[in-house]
Amino acid sequence: MATLAEVLNANTREGELYEKLERGFVRCFACGHCCRIPEGQIGVCKVRFNRGGELMVPWGYAAGLQCDPIEKKPFHHAYPGALAYSFGMLGCDLHCSYCQNWVTSQAIRDPRAVSAPMSVTPAEIVQDALRQGARAVVSTYNEPLITSEWAVAVFKEAKAAGLVTGYVSNGNGTPQVLEYLRPWVDLYKVDLKSFDDRHYRQLGGRLEPILSTIRALHQMGFWVEIVTLLIRGFNDSEDELKRLTEFVAGVSEDIPWHVSAFHRDYKMTDPQDTSAQDLLRAARIGKGVGLRFVYAGNLPGQVGDFENTRCPGCSELLIERFGYHVQAYRLTTRGTCPKCDVALPGRWPEKLEKQIWALPFLPRRRAFR
Numbered sequence: 555m556a557t558l559a560e561v562l563n564a565n566t567r568e569g570e571l572y573e574k575l576e577r578g579f580v581r582c583f584a585c586g587h588c589c590r591i592p593e594g595q596i597g598v599c600k601v602r603f604n605r606g607g608e609l610m611v612p613w614g615y616a617a618g619l620q621c622d623p624i625e626k627k628p629f630h631h632a633y634p635g636a637l638a639y640s641f642g643m644l645g646c647d648l649h650c651s652y653c654q655n656w657v658t659s660q661a662i663r664d665p666r667a668v669s670a671p672m673s674v675t676p677a678e679i680v681q682d683a684l685r686q687g688a689r690a691v692v693s694t695y696n697e698p699l700i701t702s703e704w705a706v707a708v709f710k711e712a713k714a715a716g717l718v719t720g721y722v723s724n725g726n727g728t729p730q731v732l733e734y735l736r737p738w739v740d741l742y743k744v745d746l747k748s749f750d751d752r753h754y755r756q757l758g759g760r761l762e763p764i765l766s767t768i769r770a771l772h773q774m775g776f777w778v779e780i781v782t783l784l785i786r787g788f789n790d791s792e793d794e795l796k797r798l799t800e801f802v803a804g805v806s807e808d809i810p811w812h813v814s815a816f817h818r819d820y821k822m823t824d825p826q827d828t829s830a831q832d833l834l835r836a837a838r839i840g841k842g843v844g845l846r847f848v849y850a851g852n853l854p855g856q857v858g859d860f861e862n863t864r865c866p867g868c869s870e871l872l873i874e875r876f877g878y879h880v881q882a883y884r885l886t887t888r889g890t891c892p893k894c895d896v897a898l899p900g901r902w903p904e905k906l907e908k909q910i911w912a913l914p915f916l917p918r919r920r921a922f923r
Protein backbone atom coordinates (compact mmCIF):
# COMPACT_ATOMS: atom_id res chain seq x y z
CA MET A 555 0.00 0.00 0.00
CA ALA A 556 1.35 3.44 -0.94
CA THR A 557 2.46 5.77 1.87
CA LEU A 558 1.00 9.25 2.19
CA ALA A 559 4.27 10.71 0.91
CA GLU A 560 4.10 8.45 -2.16
CA VAL A 561 0.48 9.42 -2.83
CA LEU A 562 1.31 13.10 -2.55
CA ASN A 563 4.39 12.79 -4.72
CA ALA A 564 2.22 11.28 -7.44
CA ASN A 565 -0.23 14.21 -7.20
CA THR A 566 2.16 16.88 -8.43
CA ARG A 567 3.12 18.82 -11.50
CA GLU A 568 5.87 21.28 -12.33
CA GLY A 569 5.43 24.51 -10.40
CA GLU A 570 5.57 28.10 -11.63
CA LEU A 571 6.95 29.86 -8.58
CA TYR A 572 10.58 28.92 -8.90
CA GLU A 573 13.80 29.41 -10.81
CA LYS A 574 16.37 26.94 -11.99
CA LEU A 575 19.87 27.35 -10.56
CA GLU A 576 23.25 25.87 -11.38
CA ARG A 577 24.03 22.18 -10.81
CA GLY A 578 20.38 21.11 -10.83
CA PHE A 579 19.36 23.23 -7.83
CA VAL A 580 16.05 25.13 -7.82
CA ARG A 581 14.95 28.18 -5.81
CA CYS A 582 11.30 28.22 -4.69
CA PHE A 583 9.52 31.57 -4.21
CA ALA A 584 6.20 30.33 -2.85
CA CYS A 585 6.96 31.32 0.73
CA GLY A 586 9.40 33.37 2.74
CA HIS A 587 11.79 30.46 3.26
CA CYS A 588 12.85 30.75 -0.41
CA CYS A 589 14.32 27.25 -0.24
CA ARG A 590 17.32 26.43 -2.41
CA ILE A 591 16.68 22.76 -3.11
CA PRO A 592 19.17 20.26 -4.56
CA GLU A 593 18.05 17.56 -6.94
CA GLY A 594 16.09 14.80 -5.21
CA GLN A 595 15.40 16.86 -2.08
CA ILE A 596 12.30 18.49 -0.57
CA GLY A 597 11.67 22.01 0.72
CA VAL A 598 11.00 22.96 4.34
CA CYS A 599 7.25 22.48 3.73
CA LYS A 600 7.90 18.86 2.65
CA VAL A 601 5.37 19.05 -0.18
CA ARG A 602 7.44 20.82 -2.89
CA PHE A 603 10.48 18.99 -4.15
CA ASN A 604 13.18 18.97 -6.79
CA ARG A 605 12.80 16.18 -9.34
CA GLY A 606 15.39 16.19 -12.09
CA GLY A 607 16.04 19.92 -11.78
CA GLU A 608 12.34 20.87 -11.84
CA LEU A 609 10.30 22.01 -8.85
CA MET A 610 7.32 19.70 -8.40
CA VAL A 611 4.32 21.10 -6.51
CA PRO A 612 1.03 19.71 -5.11
CA TRP A 613 -1.72 19.28 -7.68
CA GLY A 614 -5.07 17.63 -8.23
CA TYR A 615 -6.32 16.80 -4.76
CA ALA A 616 -8.07 18.21 -1.71
CA ALA A 617 -7.65 17.16 1.91
CA GLY A 618 -10.58 19.23 3.14
CA LEU A 619 -13.69 20.75 1.54
CA GLN A 620 -16.33 22.59 3.53
CA CYS A 621 -18.84 25.41 3.24
CA ASP A 622 -19.03 27.87 6.19
CA PRO A 623 -20.06 31.44 6.91
CA ILE A 624 -17.40 33.86 5.68
CA GLU A 625 -17.27 35.20 9.25
CA LYS A 626 -15.57 31.95 10.28
CA LYS A 627 -12.48 32.62 8.13
CA PRO A 628 -12.74 35.32 9.66
CA PHE A 629 -13.68 38.11 7.27
CA HIS A 630 -15.93 40.74 8.83
CA HIS A 631 -15.62 43.39 6.10
CA ALA A 632 -16.30 41.24 3.06
CA TYR A 633 -19.72 40.02 1.95
CA PRO A 634 -21.21 39.60 5.46
CA GLY A 635 -23.38 36.56 5.89
CA ALA A 636 -22.19 34.97 2.66
CA LEU A 637 -21.09 31.37 2.51
CA ALA A 638 -17.42 30.68 1.85
CA TYR A 639 -16.44 27.35 0.36
CA SER A 640 -13.09 26.28 1.83
CA PHE A 641 -10.63 23.91 0.22
CA GLY A 642 -7.28 22.77 1.53
CA MET A 643 -4.36 20.57 0.62
CA LEU A 644 -1.65 19.25 2.95
CA GLY A 645 1.49 20.74 4.48
CA CYS A 646 2.77 23.98 5.95
CA ASP A 647 5.98 25.99 5.96
CA LEU A 648 5.67 26.53 9.75
CA HIS A 649 5.21 24.01 12.55
CA CYS A 650 3.23 25.84 15.26
CA SER A 651 2.87 23.71 18.37
CA TYR A 652 -0.69 24.99 18.89
CA CYS A 653 -1.91 24.60 15.31
CA GLN A 654 -5.67 24.10 15.16
CA ASN A 655 -5.46 22.64 11.65
CA TRP A 656 -2.52 20.35 12.41
CA VAL A 657 -4.15 17.26 10.90
CA THR A 658 -3.78 18.85 7.47
CA SER A 659 -0.95 21.32 8.02
CA GLN A 660 1.48 18.90 9.66
CA ALA A 661 0.85 15.93 7.36
CA ILE A 662 4.11 14.22 6.43
CA ARG A 663 5.96 16.07 9.22
CA ASP A 664 3.94 14.34 11.96
CA PRO A 665 2.87 10.68 11.51
CA ARG A 666 -0.19 11.29 13.73
CA ALA A 667 -1.52 13.82 11.21
CA VAL A 668 -3.61 11.66 8.93
CA SER A 669 -5.98 13.26 6.47
CA ALA A 670 -6.77 11.33 3.32
CA PRO A 671 -6.39 13.38 0.13
CA MET A 672 -9.13 12.96 -2.46
CA SER A 673 -8.70 13.43 -6.16
CA VAL A 674 -10.55 16.47 -7.48
CA THR A 675 -10.39 19.02 -10.31
CA PRO A 676 -10.69 22.82 -10.02
CA ALA A 677 -13.98 22.65 -11.94
CA GLU A 678 -15.40 20.10 -9.47
CA ILE A 679 -14.48 22.31 -6.51
CA VAL A 680 -16.20 25.30 -8.08
CA GLN A 681 -19.27 23.30 -9.09
CA ASP A 682 -19.62 22.04 -5.51
CA ALA A 683 -19.22 25.59 -4.17
CA LEU A 684 -21.96 26.83 -6.49
CA ARG A 685 -24.20 23.90 -5.63
CA GLN A 686 -23.94 24.80 -1.95
CA GLY A 687 -24.72 28.45 -2.59
CA ALA A 688 -21.25 29.82 -1.81
CA ARG A 689 -20.37 33.41 -2.71
CA ALA A 690 -16.64 32.91 -2.07
CA VAL A 691 -14.03 30.19 -2.49
CA VAL A 692 -11.20 30.21 0.04
CA SER A 693 -7.88 28.35 0.21
CA THR A 694 -7.29 27.35 3.83
CA TYR A 695 -6.63 24.40 6.24
CA ASN A 696 -3.04 24.01 5.09
CA GLU A 697 -0.84 27.04 4.31
CA PRO A 698 -2.15 28.18 0.93
CA LEU A 699 1.06 29.96 -0.11
CA ILE A 700 2.88 26.64 -0.51
CA THR A 701 0.13 25.33 -2.78
CA SER A 702 -0.40 28.56 -4.72
CA GLU A 703 -0.28 27.06 -8.22
CA TRP A 704 -3.24 24.83 -7.33
CA ALA A 705 -5.12 27.67 -5.62
CA VAL A 706 -4.74 29.85 -8.71
CA ALA A 707 -6.06 27.04 -10.92
CA VAL A 708 -9.14 26.80 -8.69
CA PHE A 709 -9.54 30.59 -8.53
CA LYS A 710 -9.44 30.94 -12.33
CA GLU A 711 -12.49 28.65 -12.47
CA ALA A 712 -14.08 30.43 -9.52
CA LYS A 713 -13.72 33.88 -11.04
CA ALA A 714 -15.12 32.65 -14.35
CA ALA A 715 -18.16 31.55 -12.35
CA GLY A 716 -18.48 34.97 -10.67
CA LEU A 717 -17.17 33.94 -7.25
CA VAL A 718 -15.01 35.92 -4.84
CA THR A 719 -11.70 34.33 -3.84
CA GLY A 720 -9.62 34.38 -0.67
CA TYR A 721 -6.55 33.18 1.19
CA VAL A 722 -6.39 32.28 4.88
CA SER A 723 -2.66 32.37 5.41
CA ASN A 724 0.24 32.76 7.82
CA GLY A 725 1.48 35.62 5.61
CA ASN A 726 4.99 34.24 5.12
CA GLY A 727 5.02 35.46 1.53
CA THR A 728 7.46 36.79 -1.05
CA PRO A 729 7.10 39.58 -3.65
CA GLN A 730 6.98 36.90 -6.35
CA VAL A 731 4.10 34.93 -4.86
CA LEU A 732 2.08 38.09 -4.17
CA GLU A 733 2.48 39.25 -7.79
CA TYR A 734 1.43 35.77 -8.90
CA LEU A 735 -1.69 35.87 -6.72
CA ARG A 736 -2.71 39.47 -7.32
CA PRO A 737 -4.95 38.87 -10.37
CA TRP A 738 -6.75 35.95 -8.73
CA VAL A 739 -7.12 36.64 -4.99
CA ASP A 740 -9.58 39.22 -3.63
CA LEU A 741 -9.47 38.68 0.13
CA TYR A 742 -6.42 37.88 2.23
CA LYS A 743 -6.45 37.00 5.91
CA VAL A 744 -3.08 37.00 7.65
CA ASP A 745 -2.50 35.21 10.93
CA LEU A 746 -0.09 37.58 12.72
CA LYS A 747 0.96 35.25 15.50
CA SER A 748 3.32 37.44 17.49
CA PHE A 749 5.43 40.56 17.26
CA ASP A 750 8.57 38.87 18.56
CA ASP A 751 11.02 37.35 16.11
CA ARG A 752 12.13 34.78 18.73
CA HIS A 753 8.58 33.47 18.92
CA TYR A 754 8.35 33.22 15.15
CA ARG A 755 11.60 31.25 15.09
CA GLN A 756 10.06 28.80 17.58
CA LEU A 757 7.28 28.30 15.04
CA GLY A 758 9.72 27.80 12.19
CA GLY A 759 9.59 31.25 10.59
CA ARG A 760 10.75 34.86 10.92
CA LEU A 761 8.77 37.97 11.73
CA GLU A 762 10.09 40.25 8.99
CA PRO A 763 8.73 38.38 5.91
CA ILE A 764 5.28 38.40 7.51
CA LEU A 765 5.39 42.15 8.17
CA SER A 766 6.63 42.78 4.62
CA THR A 767 3.80 40.66 3.27
CA ILE A 768 1.17 42.61 5.23
CA ARG A 769 2.53 45.94 3.95
CA ALA A 770 2.66 44.64 0.38
CA LEU A 771 -0.83 43.11 0.47
CA HIS A 772 -2.30 46.42 1.55
CA GLN A 773 -0.34 48.41 -1.03
CA MET A 774 -1.31 45.99 -3.80
CA GLY A 775 -5.03 46.32 -3.09
CA PHE A 776 -5.93 42.94 -1.61
CA TRP A 777 -8.64 43.25 1.02
CA VAL A 778 -6.67 42.38 4.18
CA GLU A 779 -7.89 41.34 7.61
CA ILE A 780 -5.51 40.26 10.38
CA VAL A 781 -6.02 37.73 13.15
CA THR A 782 -3.99 37.15 16.29
CA LEU A 783 -4.67 34.04 18.33
CA LEU A 784 -4.13 35.28 21.87
CA ILE A 785 -2.09 32.85 24.00
CA ARG A 786 -1.28 33.54 27.63
CA GLY A 787 2.44 33.85 28.23
CA PHE A 788 3.24 33.64 24.51
CA ASN A 789 2.00 36.81 22.86
CA ASP A 790 -0.32 38.53 25.35
CA SER A 791 1.99 41.01 27.08
CA GLU A 792 0.89 44.62 27.02
CA ASP A 793 4.10 45.63 25.30
CA GLU A 794 3.91 43.03 22.54
CA LEU A 795 0.23 43.66 21.81
CA LYS A 796 0.86 47.39 21.68
CA ARG A 797 3.73 47.03 19.21
CA LEU A 798 1.75 44.52 17.10
CA THR A 799 -1.33 46.70 16.85
CA GLU A 800 0.74 49.85 16.28
CA PHE A 801 2.31 48.08 13.32
CA VAL A 802 -1.12 47.20 11.87
CA ALA A 803 -2.38 50.75 12.44
CA GLY A 804 0.79 52.06 10.79
CA VAL A 805 -0.07 50.11 7.63
CA SER A 806 -3.69 51.26 7.81
CA GLU A 807 -6.08 52.04 10.65
CA ASP A 808 -8.79 50.59 8.41
CA ILE A 809 -7.43 47.03 8.52
CA PRO A 810 -9.73 44.95 10.72
CA TRP A 811 -7.84 43.23 13.54
CA HIS A 812 -9.39 40.12 15.07
CA VAL A 813 -8.10 38.81 18.36
CA SER A 814 -9.28 35.28 19.03
CA ALA A 815 -9.19 32.83 21.90
CA PHE A 816 -6.66 30.01 22.15
CA HIS A 817 -7.77 26.61 23.36
CA ARG A 818 -5.40 23.79 24.16
CA ASP A 819 -4.64 21.87 21.00
CA TYR A 820 -1.98 19.72 19.38
CA LYS A 821 1.32 20.01 21.32
CA MET A 822 0.64 23.22 23.23
CA THR A 823 -1.24 22.10 26.31
CA ASP A 824 0.31 24.27 29.04
CA PRO A 825 -1.23 27.74 28.71
CA GLN A 826 -4.73 28.15 30.04
CA ASP A 827 -7.47 28.72 27.50
CA THR A 828 -7.90 32.39 26.67
CA SER A 829 -10.72 34.06 28.61
CA ALA A 830 -13.16 36.71 27.44
CA GLN A 831 -11.39 39.16 29.78
CA ASP A 832 -8.07 38.41 28.04
CA LEU A 833 -9.70 39.14 24.66
CA LEU A 834 -11.26 42.35 25.89
CA ARG A 835 -7.93 43.59 27.29
CA ALA A 836 -6.20 42.92 23.97
CA ALA A 837 -9.05 44.45 21.97
CA ARG A 838 -8.86 47.65 24.03
CA ILE A 839 -5.14 47.88 23.33
CA GLY A 840 -5.90 47.68 19.61
CA LYS A 841 -8.54 50.37 19.92
CA GLY A 842 -6.17 52.48 21.99
CA VAL A 843 -3.54 52.66 19.25
CA GLY A 844 -6.10 53.86 16.72
CA LEU A 845 -7.35 50.75 14.93
CA ARG A 846 -10.89 51.53 13.84
CA PHE A 847 -12.18 47.96 13.53
CA VAL A 848 -11.24 45.56 16.31
CA TYR A 849 -13.03 42.27 16.81
CA ALA A 850 -12.83 39.80 19.67
CA GLY A 851 -13.64 36.42 18.23
CA ASN A 852 -14.80 32.91 19.00
CA LEU A 853 -16.39 33.53 22.42
CA PRO A 854 -19.87 34.53 21.19
CA GLY A 855 -21.93 36.67 23.49
CA GLN A 856 -19.04 37.26 25.91
CA VAL A 857 -17.18 40.18 24.36
CA GLY A 858 -19.86 42.85 24.14
CA ASP A 859 -19.60 45.28 21.27
CA PHE A 860 -16.38 43.73 19.95
CA GLU A 861 -18.45 41.34 17.81
CA ASN A 862 -20.14 44.22 16.01
CA THR A 863 -19.19 46.79 13.38
CA ARG A 864 -19.88 50.45 14.03
CA CYS A 865 -19.65 53.38 11.67
CA PRO A 866 -16.25 55.05 11.98
CA GLY A 867 -17.95 58.40 11.44
CA CYS A 868 -20.96 58.47 13.78
CA SER A 869 -20.69 55.15 15.73
CA GLU A 870 -24.00 53.89 14.35
CA LEU A 871 -24.32 50.12 14.76
CA LEU A 872 -24.00 48.82 11.18
CA ILE A 873 -23.47 45.07 11.48
CA GLU A 874 -24.57 43.15 14.53
CA ARG A 875 -23.16 39.65 15.06
CA PHE A 876 -23.41 36.71 17.40
CA GLY A 877 -20.46 34.51 16.63
CA TYR A 878 -20.60 33.84 12.89
CA HIS A 879 -24.24 34.82 12.67
CA VAL A 880 -25.08 38.22 11.18
CA GLN A 881 -28.08 39.35 13.20
CA ALA A 882 -28.55 42.77 11.64
CA TYR A 883 -27.06 44.44 8.56
CA ARG A 884 -27.69 48.14 8.03
CA LEU A 885 -25.22 49.28 5.35
CA THR A 886 -26.56 50.98 2.27
CA THR A 887 -26.16 49.29 -1.11
CA ARG A 888 -23.10 51.53 -1.61
CA GLY A 889 -21.41 50.18 1.55
CA THR A 890 -22.00 53.38 3.51
CA CYS A 891 -23.56 54.27 6.84
CA PRO A 892 -27.29 55.01 6.36
CA LYS A 893 -27.09 57.78 8.97
CA CYS A 894 -23.99 59.81 8.02
CA ASP A 895 -23.04 58.26 4.64
CA VAL A 896 -19.42 57.57 5.63
CA ALA A 897 -18.03 54.69 3.57
CA LEU A 898 -17.11 51.56 5.49
CA PRO A 899 -13.81 50.07 4.28
CA GLY A 900 -14.25 46.57 2.89
CA ARG A 901 -15.89 44.64 0.08
CA TRP A 902 -19.64 44.96 0.27
CA PRO A 903 -22.31 43.36 -1.90
CA GLU A 904 -24.28 45.73 -4.11
CA LYS A 905 -27.37 44.37 -2.52
CA LEU A 906 -28.11 42.04 0.33
CA GLU A 907 -27.56 38.47 -0.73
CA LYS A 908 -30.52 36.21 -0.20
CA GLN A 909 -28.38 33.76 1.75
CA ILE A 910 -27.63 36.34 4.45
CA TRP A 911 -31.10 35.74 5.72
CA ALA A 912 -32.13 32.50 4.07
CA LEU A 913 -29.21 30.33 5.19
CA PRO A 914 -27.89 31.59 8.49
CA PHE A 915 -25.36 29.65 10.50
CA LEU A 916 -26.53 29.49 14.09
CA PRO A 917 -23.69 29.12 16.60
CA ARG A 918 -24.20 27.32 19.86
CA ARG A 919 -25.14 29.52 22.77
CA ARG A 920 -21.88 28.88 24.59
CA ALA A 921 -18.17 29.28 24.05
CA PHE A 922 -16.74 27.26 21.16
CA ARG A 923 -14.33 24.54 22.26
Ligand code: SF4
Pocket residue numbers: 582583584585586587588589596597598599600601602603647699700
Ligand atom coordinates in the same frame (compact mmCIF):
# COMPACT_ATOMS: atom_id res chain seq x y z
S1 SF4 B 1 6.92 26.67 -0.29
FE1 SF4 B 1 8.39 27.59 1.13
S2 SF4 B 1 9.07 25.86 2.38
FE2 SF4 B 1 8.11 24.98 0.56
S3 SF4 B 1 9.78 24.67 -0.88
FE3 SF4 B 1 8.89 26.66 -1.33
S4 SF4 B 1 10.12 28.13 -0.17
FE4 SF4 B 1 10.54 26.09 0.70
